[in-house]
Amino acid sequence: MDPFLLEALVNGILLGGVFALPVLGLNLVFGVVDVVWLCYAELVMVGMYAVWFFYSQMGWPLPLAFAVCIGLVAVLGVLLHLLVVRPLLTQPPINQVLATGGVLFVLQGVATLIFSTEFRALGVDMPPMEVGEVFVSGTKLAAFGAALLGAGALWAFLKFTYVGTAIRAIARDREVMPLMGVDPQRIYLIASAIGGALAGLAACLLIVQLDVHPFVGLSFGPITFMICVMGGLGNMLGGFLAAFLMGLIISVGGFWGTTELSYVVAFAFFIVVMFIRPQGLFAR
Amino acid sequence: MTAPLTAGLLLVALAAVPLLGPPDYLMHVLITVLLTALAGTGWAMMGRYGLVSFGHGAFLGIAAYTMALLWNEAGLTPWLGIPIGMGVAVLAGMLLAYPAFKLRVVGHYFALVTLAAGEIVRILIVAMREHTGGSLGLTPAKPPPGAGWLAMQFDKTGFWYIALIAWALGLVCWFLLDRSMSSRALAAISEDEDAAASIGIRVTSEKMKVTVISVALAALAGALTAQYRQYLNPESLAGLGISLQIVFGAIAGGMYAPIGPTIGAAITIGLEEGLRIFFGTELTGAAPLVYGLLLVMFMLFMPRGIAGLFERRAQRRATPAPAAAE
Numbered sequence: 228m229d230p231f232l233l234e235a236l237v238n239g240i241l242l243g244g245v246f247a248l249p250v251l252g253l254n255l256v257f258g259v260v261d262v263v264w265l266c267y268a269e270l271v272m273v274g275m276y277a278v279w280f281f282y283s284q285m286g287w288p289l290p291l292a293f294a295v296c297i298g299l300v301a302v303l304g305v306l307l308h309l310l311v312v313r314p315l316l317t318q319p320p321i322n323q324v325l326a327t328g329g330v331l332f333v334l335q336g337v338a339t340l341i342f343s344t345e346f347r348a349l350g351v352d353m354p355p356m357e358v359g360e361v362f363v364s365g366t367k368l369a370a371f372g373a374a375l376l377g378a379g380a381l382w383a384f385l386k387f388t389y390v391g392t393a394i395r396a397i398a399r400d401r402e403v404m405p406l407m408g409v410d411p412q413r414i415y416l417i418a419s420a421i422g423g424a425l426a427g428l429a430a431c432l433l434i435v436q437l438d439v440h441p442f443v444g445l446s447f448g449p450i451t452f453m454i455c456v457m458g459g460l461g462n463m464l465g466g467f468l469a470a471f472l473m474g475l476i477i478s479v480g481g482f483w484g485t486t487e488l489s490y491v492v493a494f495a496f497f498i499v500v501m502f503i504r505p506q507g508l509f510a511r
Numbered sequence: 512m513t514a515p516l517t518a519g520l521l522l523v524a525l526a527a528v529p530l531l532g533p534p535d536y537l538m539h540v541l542i543t544v545l546l547t548a549l550a551g552t553g554w555a556m557m558g559r560y561g562l563v564s565f566g567h568g569a570f571l572g573i574a575a576y577t578m579a580l581l582w583n584e585a586g587l588t589p590w591l592g593i594p595i596g597m598g599v600a601v602l603a604g605m606l607l608a609y610p611a612f613k614l615r616v617v618g619h620y621f622a623l624v625t626l627a628a629g630e631i632v633r634i635l636i637v638a639m640r641e642h643t644g645g646s647l648g649l650t651p652a653k654p655p656p657g658a659g660w661l662a663m664q665f666d667k668t669g670f671w672y673i674a675l676i677a678w679a680l681g682l683v684c685w686f687l688l689d690r691s692m693s694s695r696a697l698a699a700i701s702e703d704e705d706a707a708a709s710i711g712i713r714v715t716s717e718k719m720k721v722t723v724i725s726v727a728l729a730a731l732a733g734a735l736t737a738q739y740r741q742y743l744n745p746e747s748l749a750g751l752g753i754s755l756q757i758v759f760g761a762i763a764g765g766m767y768a769p770i771g772p773t774i775g776a777a778i779t780i781g782l783e784e785g786l787r788i789f790f791g792t793e794l795t796g797a798a799p800l801v802y803g804l805l806l807v808m809f810m811l812f813m814p815r816g817i818a819g820l821f822e823r824r825a826q827r828r829a830t831p832a833p834a835a836a837e
Contacts, residue, residue: 263619311807311811314811315810315811318810318814320618320619321561321563321618321622322810322814323810324619324622325758325759325762325806325810326806326807326810326811328755328758328759328806329759329802329803329804329805329806329807329809329810330803330807331755331803332755332759332799332800332802332803332806333799333800333803333804333807334803335796335799335800335803336796336797336798336799336800336801336803337796337800338796339796339799339800340796340797340800343796344796441796442752445750445751445752448751449626449627449630449751452623452626453623453626453627456619456620456623460619485638487634487637487638488634488638490630490634491631491634491635491638494627494628494630494631494634495627495631497624497627498607498624498627498628501611501616501620501623501624502610502611502614502616503614505614505615505616505620
């Protein structure tokens with residue numbers, strides 16, 4: 228096989244790993260709370276700034292900066308739920324989407340005010356590794372591993388803990404679960420916190436490979452939504468698989484054409500999927 | 512016949528604005544408000560029937576770039592370029608909307624499909640950088656001396672009239688639609704698509720009709736904005752940012768009343784300019800911050816927008832039964 232094509236394939240899978248975390252977070256929140264967080268990518272942006280600030284400006288060790296970032300974005304997720312989403316739970320979905328869209332502008336505005344529009348880089352890099360005939364960026368590989376670990380931890384949590392079971396149950400039937408003694412408000416809160424924490428983890432993995440600026444969310448936000456919907460909104464496994472599919476399309480598309488056109492192909496693919504299988508590619 | 516009379520008087524009053532000799536800056540703000548209002552009015556044509564598009568920026572961009580490229584590369588006057596640009600935008604809108612409606616992509620899904628389409632247009636504009644200038648933007652060529660009218664390059668007064676006519680056209684479309692059967696049909700469709708279809712409403716064709724009007728108005732707004740600024744940029748004429756701004760303006764003002772999107776445009780532009788004046792350019796981040804907060808507040812406390820307040824008051828006056836009857 229052409230080594231460059233092989234490299235594109237490997238990079239596509241690595242890119243899929245990057246998309247996977249925000250997709251899982253969004254899907255969790257949507258599946259449980261039934262609200263789309265339009266500002267999800269902006270939560271990731273805040274997390275990226277947090278890591279940059281604590282590591283590059285305050286001189287904290289990187290793991291500590293990561294931990295604080297994850298905690299901080301989890302708290303943001305909870306605040307978002309309490310202040311914006313909860314009062315709107317009975318409103319039409321479009322009002323909820325628009326309100327979280329308002330939060331998107333707020334976060335961009337706050338970031339611009341505090342950090343200006345300058346691009347900030349972490350400046351952490353790991354040496355590339357040679358796997359067979361292909362060179363793989365060490366940073367990307369490490370990020371990919373961490374993304375898989377995060378996804379695995381989420382899966383284990385949902386599968387093996389009591390709260391995880393309650394979350395899955397309420398995602399399946401929100402009318403009956405209150406009768407079984409599950410407090411939906413508490414579950415919503417926990418899901419929002421986990422959704423936020425996943426955005427924080429995604430931020431840690433993105434900041435090592437991407438410069439952060441107030442509008443960085445717009446560069447990967449739209450595509451994460453599309454991946455979610457393509458996998459079937461609320462369908463965690465579907466979203467996870469769709470993330471890798473999208474990563475491959477973009478990476479291999481970039482191998483044959485330009486990166487820009489590969490995004491056009493990816494978006495067009497999304498539209499076609501919506502026309503043919505609006506319930507999602509991997510819906511049962 | 513009071514409504515048309517009031518509208519006529521208002522239009523005459525607005526047409527007389529340049530005669531008062533307002534400062535250039537004020538004219539600039541007013542023209543921007545009118546053009547933004549036109550885009551919002553176009554968006555609300557669909558939005559108020561539950562067809563929420565997050566990709567209307569794309570239509571502004573398609574029309575504006577078609578017009579500018581025809582002028583720069585073929586020397587075709589914008590007077591023809593704008594209708595052609597609108598035609599191309601409407602065609603693109605139909606190409607997207609027809610399968611979406613036919614295959615019943617609704618709600619969230621429709622919003623996301625339009626979002627994807629908007630991003631595609633933005634990326635394509637950037638990718639065709641040999642012609643469009645990519646992210647750096649594009650400036651329409653200067654006309655030969657004395658041919659300013661051919662290039663549609665006027666001073667602020669001239670553009671005030673163009674913007675005013677375009678804006679009024681948007682409102683006329685709104686009223687005509689409101690009086691037609693289509694308005695009733697669309698209201699029924701937005702309540703319950705299956706029920707509407709079962710009483711013989713042709714769901715897809717009614718939706719297509721309103722989409723064509725909506726896209727055409729947004730496209731006109733985009734082309735005129737580009738022509739007024741004499742500068743085109745993919746971020747400000749296509750993509751998610753501008754699309755959400757259009758949506759915000761229309762929602763804040765109120766998308767169920769004809770004047771709502773105009774109120775919304777006045778608020779967003781007024782806010783942006785006001786913040787710029789009071790805080791200076793180094794605080795540009797404050798503008799999205801404030802109108803993001805406002806958007807959240809509107810959703811929380813008055814989801815029908817500012818025009819919604821008057822609407823409720825008018826309804827209370829019209830119906831003798833007090834609100835306690837609910």
